Amino acid sequence: MKNFFRIARWEYMTRFRSRSFLFSTFILPMLFSLLITLPAFFLTYEEEVSTKLIGVVNLGERSLVTNLQKQLNKNFRLKNGTPEYVVMPVSVDNSPDYKKAHSELQTMQARMDSITQAYNAIKDLRVQYYNRRNLPNKNYLLQKTYDEMVETRELKDLIEIELETHQAQLDSVFNSEARRAADSLLFKQVLNAYLVIPEDIEDNSVIEYHTYTPGNLLEAERLHAVLNEIIIEARMANANINTRQISEWLEPVQLKKYQLRARGEQEWNFYVEFYGSIIGVVLLFMAIFTSGGFLFSSVLQEKTNRVIEVLLSYASSRQIMAGKIFGLGFLGLTQVLIWLGIAALFVFLNLFQAGQIPYLNWDNALYFLLYFCLGYLLYAAIFVSIGAVFSSEQEAQQINLVLRTLAILPVLLVFLLLKEPNSGIIQVLTYIPLLTPYFMIMRISQQGALALQADIYITTVILVVSIIGMVFVAAKIFRMGILMYGKKLNWKEIKLLLKTS
Amino acid sequence: MLEVKELRKAFNENQVLDSLSFRVKPGEIFSLLGPNGAGKTTTIRILMNILRADEGEILYNGEPRSKVSQRKFGYLPEERGLYQRATVLALLTYFGTLNNMSRHRAEIEAIRFLDRMGLVEYTEKMVNELSKGMQQKIQFIASTLHAPEILILDEPFAGLDPVNQIVLREIIRQYQEEGKIIILSTHQMDEVEKLSDHICLINQGRVILDGKMEEIKKQYREDAYYIEAEDDLGFLHEMEDIEILEEKNKSCKIAIKNMNGDFKKIISKLFSRATVKKFYMVEPNLHDIFIKLIQKDNSQASK
Ligand SMILES: Nc1ncnc2c1ncn2[C@@H]1O[C@H](COP(=O)(O)OP(=O)(O)O)[C@@H](O)[C@H]1O
Numbered sequence: 051m052k053n054f055f056r057i058a059r060w061e062y063m064t065r066f067r068s069r070s071f072l073f074s075t076f077i078l079p080m081l082f083s084l085l086i087t088l089p090a091f092f093l094t095y096e097e098e099v100s101t102k103l104i105g106v107v108n109l110g111e112r113s114l115v116t117n118l119q120k121q122l123n124k125n126f127r128l129k130n131g132t133p134e135y136v137v138m139p140v141s142v143d144n145s146p147d148y149k150k151a152h153s154e155l156q157t158m159q160a161r162m163d164s165i166t167q168a169y170n171a172i173k174d175l176r177v178q179y180y181n182r183r184n185l186p187n188k189n190y191l192l193q194k195t196y197d198e199m200v201e202t203r204e205l206k207d208l209i210e211i212e213l214e215t216h217q218a219q220l221d222s223v224f225n226s227e228a229r230r231a232a233d234s235l236l237f238k239q240v241l242n243a244y245l246v247i248p249e250d251i252e253d254n255s256v257i258e259y260h261t262y263t264p265g266n267l268l269e270a271e272r273l274h275a276v277l278n279e280i281i282i283e284a285r286m287a288n289a290n291i292n293t294r295q296i297s298e299w300l301e302p303v304q305l306k307k308y309q310l311r312a313r314g315e316q317e318w319n320f321y322v323e324f325y326g327s328i329i330g331v332v333l334l335f336m337a338i339f340t341s342g343g344f345l346f347s348s349v350l351q352e353k354t355n356r357v358i359e360v361l362l363s364y365a366s367s368r369q370i371m372a373g374k375i376f377g378l379g380f381l382g383l384t385q386v387l388i389w390l391g392i393a394a395l396f397v398f399l400n401l402f403q404a405g406q407i408p409y410l411n412w413d414n415a416l417y418f419l420l421y422f423c424l425g426y427l428l429y430a431a432i433f434v435s436i437g438a439v440f441s442s443e444q445e446a447q448q449i450n451l452v453l454r455t456l457a458i459l460p461v462l463l464v465f466l467l468l469k470e471p472n473s474g475i476i477q478v479l480t481y482i483p484l485l486t487p488y489f490m491i492m493r494i495s496q497q498g499a500l501a502l503q504a505d506i507y508i509t510t511v512i513l514v515v516s517i518i519g520m521v522f523v524a525a526k527i528f529r530m531g532i533l534m535y536g537k538k539l540n541w542k543e544i545k546l547l548l549k550t551s
Numbered sequence: 552m553l554e555v556k557e558l559r560k561a562f563n564e565n566q567v568l569d570s571l572s573f574r575v576k577p578g579e580i581f582s583l584l585g586p587n588g589a590g591k592t593t594t595i596r597i598l599m600n601i602l603r604a605d606e607g608e609i610l611y612n613g614e615p616r617s618k619v620s621q622r623k624f625g626y627l628p629e630e631r632g633l634y635q636r637a638t639v640l641a642l643l644t645y646f647g648t649l650n651n652m653s654r655h656r657a658e659i660e661a662i663r664f665l666d667r668m669g670l671v672e673y674t675e676k677m678v679n680e681l682s683k684g685m686q687q688k689i690q691f692i693a694s695t696l697h698a699p700e701i702l703i704l705d706e707p708f709a710g711l712d713p714v715n716q717i718v719l720r721e722i723i724r725q726y727q728e729e730g731k732i733i734i735l736s737t738h739q740m741d742e743v744e745k746l747s748d749h750i751c752l753i754n755q756g757r758v759i760l761d762g763k764m765e766e767i768k769k770q771y772r773e774d775a776y777y778i779e780a781e782d783d784l785g786f787l788h789e790m791e792d793i794e795i796l797e798e799k800n801k802s803c804k805i806a807i808k809n810m811n812g813d814f815k816k817i818i819s820k821l822f823s824r825a826t827v828k829k830f831y832m833v834e835p836n837l838h839d840i841f842i843k844l845i846q847k848d849n850s851q852a853s854k
């Protein structure tokens with residue numbers, strides 16, 4: 051028993067002083083935090099400084115555009131007070147197609163004007179004829195002008211139809227040319243986005259929103275809300291409802307997001323929640339894999355440099371394995387405690403406001419420790435077995451690489467599922483022992499421990515059971531594997547060994 | 552006394568030890584001899600409790616091995632290995648404490664041994680800064696730091712230069728004088744001849760020869776004699792009952808074929824023909840005995 055502590059102490063001390071421990075305790079988490087928070091910082095930074103140009107291809111009423119600008123100005127301003135969004139009707143004046151269609155329409159319009167004039171003149175003439183009592187040939191004249199009038203009206207009807215088709219054509223040219231112009235402005239990044247407002251917005255409620263970043267939900271939601279407001283306003287105005295009242299009625303409801311927490315309610319903050327979960331999961335991964343990696347290489351090194359035989363002559367294989375697992379486990383615990391200490395220091399120095407980051411509390415620190423310990427023990431048993439089975443340094447490097455790649459899978463899975471913390475698949479994946487620690491840490495930081503009491507008990511039991519099973523298997527593999535020199539165990543031997551000993 | 556009784560061990564179908572028995576008394580240097588793959592290392596690992604025998608038992612002063620504290624044993628494995636990234640002192644202290652020494656005592660003993668081995672200036676050096684030979688000496692220190700009663704050395708001389716072989720031999724002799732049980736395995740006969748007083752030759756997991764060095768030599772004496780004279784020894788060819796084993800200009804190694812014949816007559820004839828400077832009985836060479844026995848054993852096994 052004493053040798054167990056001595057081995058644990060040796061493993062702890064030799065690794066604690068190593069450069070790679072310092073690196074993975076201080077440098078790596080710092081780099082990682084910088085890496086993921088920097089883009090977020092720049093995103094918010096940009097948002098606050100630059101004015102955004104929103105193009106509009108307006109096929110409907112002109113007043114919509116001015117209303118849109120007014121509403122945007124009212125709601126969104128930059129810190130220096132200038133409007134955050136500037137609405138710009140997309141111009142097509144330079145397009146040759148549009149010019150041609152436009153001039154054709156104008157000629158048509160002129161013809162229409164002149165025919166209307168002619169028609170009116172005839173009508174006037176007929177009125178005069180009619181009113182004159184003693185006009186000679188009155189009947190004849192009336193008849194003649196009547197024929198003329200009918201003829202002119204037919205012509206006018208024809209021209210009117212043609213005018214309409216030209217009008218429609220111009221509209222369609224405008225539609226396509228304006229879109230093309232807007233696309234090119236978007237491409238040149240003059241516009242941040244553009245909207246296409248249909249002609250019949252009164253009935254048709256679809257407005258197109260073109261942008262390179264439709265995923266920017268914040269922007270889209272803002273525009274959506276404002277458009278909604280002005281269009282409903284316009285519809286009501288058409289129905290002769292008092293405009294002032296309309297805007298009172300339309301005063302939008304604000305939805306403030308809260309989440310149930312163990313310690314009272316807290317406002318929900320997307321960035322804090324999102325990055326909090328990621329940082330938590332990645333730190334857990336780092337902690338498990340720092341000491342797990344040490345464990346793996348420790349077993350392998352002793353196997354390749356044959357120190358294991360000396361150790362075996364002083365201590366039982368069980369003592370050696372347990373000493374290694376616990377010694378390096380305490381190393382991992384030290385690492386986690388250092389991190390928690392740093393976090394506590396930051397809170398103490400007010401670098402973070404703990405009040406704004408709800409998952410920074412002592413309960414969650416304990417859960418992190420719990421899942422670190424359980425996760426580490428499970429992975430440790432696996433590492434020990436693999437380390438004992440392989441024998442050459444080269445093989446070890448390869449398997450180490452494979453292990454690391456495989457081991458990051460649960461973390462990636464966590465990221466993929468981060469968006470839907472309540473989905474059933476997450477629930478199921480939480481119960482897979484190798485994934486459990488990561489998923490629980492993600493869920494605790496997102497949903498709070500209170501909502502997960504049952505799952506915390508269930509997963510603890512699952513992990514403890516799998517650890518016991520895995521350690522049992524690992525002890526056997528370790529005992530046989532470490533004495534195999536120069537050759538590695540094949541599957542048949544492993545199976546045989548598990549059955550017999 | 553350490554008794555090994557009827558040890559059997561198989562790896563899968565490969566019967567590596569087959570009813571192996573021997574006993575070692577305190578104060579004797581016991582050598583396990585045998586060609587590569589004979590099962591020496593396996594035997595030693597079983598003695599060290601690293602491997603478990605399939606059958607058989609090991610008794611130390613009448614007590615079964617499993618009841619004997621591991622601390623009474625000191626072990627130098629055949630395949631040497633040390634932590635490369637630790638200082639010599641830290642490493643030796645660690646191994647010492649694993650044998651229940653206090654930290655303090657382990658350090659003192661380690662420095663004492665390092666001094667004795669002429670390595671004291673390397674105390675605070677990293678192991679990987681030391682030469683292979685030095686590392687081997689460190690490993691030897693590690694095996695004996697806790698003053699074990701039974702010292703088991705697997706191929707202790709392999710890889711050591713002649714000077715260090717002498718140093719090691721002296722230390723082993725000192726242990727012998729202290730009345731410890733010393734077991735070493737080797738396939739280097741000359742070392743055994745110089746050091747050992749009890750040998751056990753094993754082949755394919757079986758003992759084929761076990762006994763005191765002198766007795767074995769007596770037993771395998773070939774009745775060979777060495778003659779050195781001032782005159783030419785060519786006349787020996789003409790003599791009956793003599794076989795010439797080796798011949799040089801003025802010296803010869805001969806065997807007397809028929810001992811029942813007139814030994815005196817042969818000798819006197821010899822002495823009358825030449826002025827003999829040296830004449831003595833040639834001790835059998837352990838190496839030759841070894842080869843002879845192994846060949847015999849192997850040919851029997853293949854029959
Ligand atoms: N762990 C092991 N697994 C399978 N075979 C082994 C193992 N260790 C030794 N052997 C086999 O046992 C035989 C004896 O080996 P060993 O005791 O090392 O011989 P020696 O030390 O006399 O050279 C060899 O044939 C070797 O291949």
Ligand SMILES: [Mg+2]
Nearest residue numbers: 591592593629
């Ligand atoms: Mg050997």
